[in-house]
Amino acid sequence: MQSKAKTVDQYLGELPDDRREALQAVRAVVLKNLPKGYEEGMQYGMIGYFVPHSVYPPGYHCDPKQPLPFAGLASQKNHMSIHLMCIYGDQQHAAWFRKAWAASGKKLDMGKSCVRFKKLDDVPLKVIGEAIRRVPAKKFIDHYESVIKR
Numbered sequence: 429m430q431s432k433a434k435t436v437d438q439y440l441g442e443l444p445d446d447r448r449e450a451l452q453a454v455r456a457v458v459l460k461n462l463p464k465g466y467e468e469g470m471q472y473g474m475i476g477y478f479v480p481h482s483v484y485p486p487g488y489h490c491d492p493k494q495p496l497p498f499a500g501l502a503s504q505k506n507h508m509s510i511h512l513m514c515i516y517g518d519q520q521h522a523a524w525f526r527k528a529w530a531a532s533g534k535k536l537d538m539g540k541s542c543v544r545f546k547k548l549d550d551v552p553l554k555v556i557g558e559a560i561r562r563v564p565a566k567k568f569i570d571h572y573e574s575v576i577k578r
Contacts, residue, residue, distance in 0.1 A: 430472065430473020430474070431470075431473045431474065432473070433470060433473075434470060435470065436455075436468060436469065436470065436475050439470060439474070439475055440452060440475075443503050446547070447503045447508060449548070450508055450545075450547060450548040450551075451475070451501050451503060451508060453548050453553065454501060454508075454510060454548070454551060454553065454556060455475065455501055457553045457556050457557045457560075458477060458499060458501070458510075458556065458557075458560055460557065461556075461557040461558070461560040461561040462477060462560055462561075463560075463561065463563070463564040463565060464564075464565065465479060465483050465564065465565025465566065466478065466479060466480075466498055466565055467479075467480045467495070471494065471495070471497060471500065472494075472497070472500065473502075474500045474501060474502035474511075475500060475501040475502070476497060476498075476499070476500045477497075477498045477499040477500065477560075478494075478495040478496055478497050478498050479495055479496040479498060479565050479568065479569060480495045481495055483565060483569075484496050484565075484569055489576050496568075496569070496572060497511075497513050498513055498514060498563075498565075498568060499511060499512050499513060499514065499560065504544075507537075507544040507545060507546055508544070508545055508546070509542050509543060509544045509545070510542075510543050510545075510551075510556060511541050511542050511543075512525070512541050512542075512543065512559055512560075513541050513568075514559065514560070514562075514563040514568055515541055515559065516540050516541035517571070517575050518571055521559070521562065521563070524562075525555070525559050526538075528552075528555045528558065528559075529552060529555050532552035532554075532555055534550055534551070534552050535550070
């Protein structure tokens with residue numbers, strides 16, 4: 429379910445206390461580890477982390493008006509999620525992520541890029557931080573361009 433919030437603070441303010449606290453904790457880890465070249469804002473009805481047009485003018489190929497999505501945080505009806513586009517389509521990074529998550533002893537509930545969780549204790553924050561930190565904007569853009577040209 430997408431929020432109509434215009435700002436991250438507004439989005440967080442709409443959430444029940446337990447979800448707000450969980451997403452704020454994950455958000456703090458993302459922001460602490462977010463490499464230069466990315467920005468935070470609202471995108472697709474959730475908290476988004478993206479490569480702004482000032483860094484990557486073409487934007488997202490599906491909607492060039494949108495900056496290139498990198499990650500997102502959302503509160504859905506039955507779960508919370510972190511969307512990691514840096515894992516989607518990058519088999520090496522995805523394999524590392526799955527292995528690191530498994531080593532944490534926590535159960536992974538993941539789609540192609542979406543990691544779902546019910547409570548903060550379900551999330552190995554160090555793994556999330558490292559997954560974000562490992563992908564500088566230039567590396568992400570290069571991989572993105574190599575995939576969309578196929």
